[in-house]
Amino acid sequence: MTGQDADRNDLRLDSGRPHPARMYDWYLGGKDNYPVDEAMGRQMLALDPRVPVMARVNRAFMHRATRWLAQHGIRQFLDVGTGIPTEPNLHQVAQRIAPDARVVYCDNDPIVLAHAAALLRGTPEGVTEYLQADVREPAAVVEGARKVLDLGRPVALSLVALLHFVSDEDGAHELVNRLLAELPSGSYLMMTHATADFTPEESAAATEKLKAAGVTLALRSRAEFARFFDGLELVEPGVEVVHHWHPELGDPVPGQDDGVIPGYGAVARKP
Incomplete structure (x- = not known):
């Protein structure tokens, strides 16, 4: 079902428990969230006041990575875990460089x-x-994307701030492998992921609070994150804390200091 043919009158919105996309919207200052999302968001802020900055840092990574990919000839993008629209969106970044870019x-x-x-x-x-x-x-996902994208040509698969909501029991690494298996040589994986490497106590508390509210948070180490890129060719500088990945391709994030943001990012090419 696509945005053009979906019946928007048949929306089953669950406002009784927090949802990551709506919490993310609240962190970014959006209006498309419910009191339950704000309440959980405030609990996360009590554990780590930088959470809204982390959300903005992830958005900034997406902008920089999309810019890099478009500059290096990628004209097709599959953005899974899109979230509530916040400008500039991925297609706006890509199409400023390549007006003919196709985005799902x-x-x-x-x-x-x-x-x-x-x-x-x-x-x-x-x-x-x-x-x-x-x-x-x-x-x-692939069946729907195939209606818009030419899967015989390179595609950039975007999984930004998504897989830390998918547990190992749900086969997070296998899901990425299955998506990449449908994409041709020359395609790319761009991805960010939250980690407990730098804030173990706060992260453990956040995981438990979200679990109690029905939200999975699977924080992974650098090595576990790097596994998503097995068999791919990492773009320099490889796996990095999110805000250190090609900072020259974007502007500094408001509120970001010199401290480490607890998340990793990387872009890699499928050979």
Whole structure:
């Protein structure tokens, strides 16, 4: 189901428990969230006041990585775990460099579907589309993406701030492998992931609070994050803390200091 043919009158919004996409929206100062999302967001802030900065740092990584990919010839993007639209969106960054870029957004939260029209305002030369699907169903993601993207040509798979909500029991690494298996040589994986490496006590408390609210948080170490890129060719500087990945390609994030943001990012090419 795409953004153009989805029935937006059939949205099953669960406002009774927090959802990562809506919490992320609250961290970014958005209005598309519920009191339950704000309440959980405030609990996270009590554990680590930098959480909103972490959200902005992830967005900034997406902008820089998309810019790098477009500058290096990538013209197709599959963004899984899109989240609620916050400008500039991925297609706006890509199409400023390559107006003919084709972008498919994918998310499983109906509230994102409700705002999908904002994701579809691209250039006349390019294509933007929205797919309602879950990363845990990679076959459905690929089937929907195939209607818009030419999977015989390189595609950048974006998994920004997503896989730390997918547990090992749900096969996080296997899901990424299955998505990449459908993409040709010359495709890329761009990804960020939260970690407990730098804040173990705060991270353990956050994991337990979210678990009690029905939200999975699977924080992974640097080595566990690097496993997602097994068999791929990492773009320099390889696996890095998120804000240290090609900072020259973007602007500093407001509120970010010289401290380490507890998350990793990387971009890698499929040989």
